[in-house]
Amino acid sequence: MNTADPSSPAPLWEELVGAALLGTDRRTPAGTAPGRTAPAALLDAAAAETVRRRAGLRPGPAAPLPEPAAEDPRPALPAAAARRLHLLLAGRPGAGGGGRRGTAPDLMELLPQWLTAVNARGFAAPAESLPALLEAARGRTDLRLAALEFAGPRALWLARLNPDWRFALRATPGGGGTLPGPADTRRVEALWREGLFAERVALLASIRFRDADAARELLAATWPTERAEDRLMFLDSLRTGLNARDEPFLEQALADRSRNVRATAAELLSALPDSALAARMAVRAGACVAVDHTGDTPTLLVEAPHECDAGMERDGVSAKAPPGRGERSWWFGQLVEAAPLAIWPARLGGRGPERIVALPVADDWLGELHAAWCRAAVRQRDADWSRALLGPPSAPGAGGPGAVSLAERAKLLGTLPVAERAEWVAGFIAAHGLSEAFQLLGVCAVPWATPLGRSVVDALNIARDAGSYPWSFSGVMGLAERCLDPAEANRLDALLAVPDEPEDASPGAGGYWAEAFQRLGRTLRLRAVMTEELGPREPAAGEPEEGPP
Incomplete structure (x- = not known):
């Protein structure tokens, strides 16, 4: 109840604030009676003063309206695909109790592939989806390039108005302006x-x-x-x-x-390969490797350089070895890596890459020599040398290629044609299972070719039947959800039931495996539907037909 005298002048705002800070026991505003009712009277007076202050403001000049967003000339997204985009942006990773992911597809993990597919068709993003699209890109840097390409110029217009989306301006040089061509x-x-x-x-x-x-x-x-x-x-x-x-x-x-x-x-x-530096490196590297014919079997001999001279340093050889590396082996590896691979057949008795790689190497230099040849094959994009260093997928540890690590194999595979790459990895999985193959799968084109996809599913099925610990295959299963051809979904139907668990199986493994295969099948079918919603795309000249996302 307000006990202030209505005939008294209204207290100033500053006076009310001072009374609130000090307390009405120590200060009461003008026109307010001290005592138990003073706090309520103070609040009533503050409420009235707030209304008066707001009503008494003089309107200021209106801020200028922002320039309209640039037009996006690209065709509109089909209605079904626009609804799909809303679901993908609102999706959350599926999860069940106790850390189980459940059987529902993980929509957020499908968004990157969907964006790639929609950008290939050249559609414009619906205006109402732009805030959610920018928010998704703000939280996930792996989405930014594809999301901003899809969002187009209107997303940059929004980014200038919202500081939270300024990353879009930084990721798009010129703030969305078209870069000039060489003629301008x-x-x-x-x-x-x-x-x-x-x-x-x-x-x-x-x-x-x-x-x-x-x-x-x-x-x-x-x-x-x-x-x-x-x-x-x-x-x-x-x-x-x-x-x-x-x-x-x-x-x-x-x-x-x-x-x-x-x-x-x-x-x-x-x-x-025809540069002067390559020629200089060829001379230096060639002087370090020779074939010894004095024994029963031709053997490669390595004589690493004894110093790193000024010429070597000028040509990019780092003189200081990393911790744990010998200086001579460090210099030697750099020389071989930079030398043209074409010099070795003539230098080593006319042998081709496969025969050279198969030669024994004296004095434990095999690992250093093969690792340098691997780096050279990747740098020079030499498929013949990559094949020789990879060796047959069924026996990658035999002979010379045994010096090649999984990381090096992954890089070497990147130099091979797409179909050959998938075929090699499929053979590797058939011979060695999935535990070693994760890095290799990452360099294979998506969707996986049929032989590769089937080898992955077969290996997962073998692991399930053996009662293997299912969580150790979660990474491969996640890759399969994103990379398997959706046409393989029907082959999974026989794997959806909960299998009988062997006596030595991990407890509950059968249930986890069944959920994982159910989620995989549902994800593949969803990807097929998502592709149909976008409609057909005409491939460019010389481009292979597009597979599902």
């Missing part, structure tokens, strides 16, 4: 000299993709004035379209002040 020399020069670092990197990469020589000349014009860390990033862009005309510029970069820049320039030059 005035805009190119202005952006190259005045743009932010991310804008300059994007500009150089864009021009390099369309005109390799123009990009190199643009970089050369300001090279002496660039910071070392910027020079390194700019130099890395020359990997795209690397050609013999880049050699003079890269040779100059070998004298750069930055060791990292020199090392990158040397790596690029060694990828040009």
Whole structure:
């Protein structure tokens, strides 16, 4: 109840605030009687003053409206696919009690593939989905490139109005503006000299993709004035379209002040088999390896360099070995890695890659030599040497290829044609199971080719029947949900029942396996439906037919 005298003037806001801070026992506002009713009177007076202050504000000038968002000329997403997008963005990973994932597909894990498929068709994102799409990209960096491509210019317009979405502006050089082409020399020069670092990197990469020589000349014009860390990033862009005309510029970069820049320039030059650096490395590496015919079996002898001279350092050889590595083996590995692989048949008795790799190597140099050849095969994209170093998938530990680790095999597989890569991994799984194959599956094209997909399912079924611990295969099962061809869903029907558990099986393993196969089947069928909702896509000339996401 308000006990203030209605004829008294209204107290000032500052007076009310002071009374509230000090307490009505110590201070009562004007017109308010002290005592037990003073706190309620203070609140009543504050409420009335709040209304008065708000009503008494004079309207200020309206803020200017933002410029309208740019038009998105791409076709609208089909209605069914738009509803699917809403479900994917609202989805949460399926999980049951006790950490079990249950049998429902994990919608958030399907979103990256869905975005890839929708971008391939060139659809525009529905306007109402843009906030949720930006929120998903804010929380998951792996979604950002695909999500921003799909969201288009309107997402950048929103990002300028919401600080939480500023990552979209940083991820899109120029804030969404179209990068100039090589022919627009005035805009190119202005952006190259005045743009932010991310804008300059994007500009150089864009021009390099369309005109390799123009990009190199643009970089050369300001090279002496660039910071070392910027020079390194700019130099890395020359990997795209690397050609013999880049050699003079890269040779100059070998004298750069930055060791990292020199090392990158040397790596690029060694990828040009006819470059002067490659020839110098061929001489150095060739002097370190020879065939010994004095024994019963020809054997490779290795004589590692005894010093790292100034010429070697200029050509990118790092003189200081990492902890735990001997200096001579460290220098030797770098020389072999940078030497053209084409020198070895002539140097080693006319043998081809397979026969060279099969030769024994004296004095425990096999691991170092084969590891360097692996790095050279990956750098030079030499499929013949990659096949030799991989060896047959059924016996990857026999002979020379035994020195090749799983990580090295994964890189070597990346140099092979897609179909051959899948066939090799399928053979590896058939011979050795899934426990060693996870890294190798990651380099196979999606969706997996039929032989590879079936080898994965067969290996999972064998592991289930053996009563294996199911959680150790959760990573492979997750890959299968995203990478198996949906056409394989029908083959899973026979695996959906809870199997009889062997006596030595993990407790409850059969139930976990049944749930995992049910989720896999449902996910594959959902992926097939998602593809149908997007409609057909005409492949570009020379592009293979698209598989389901």
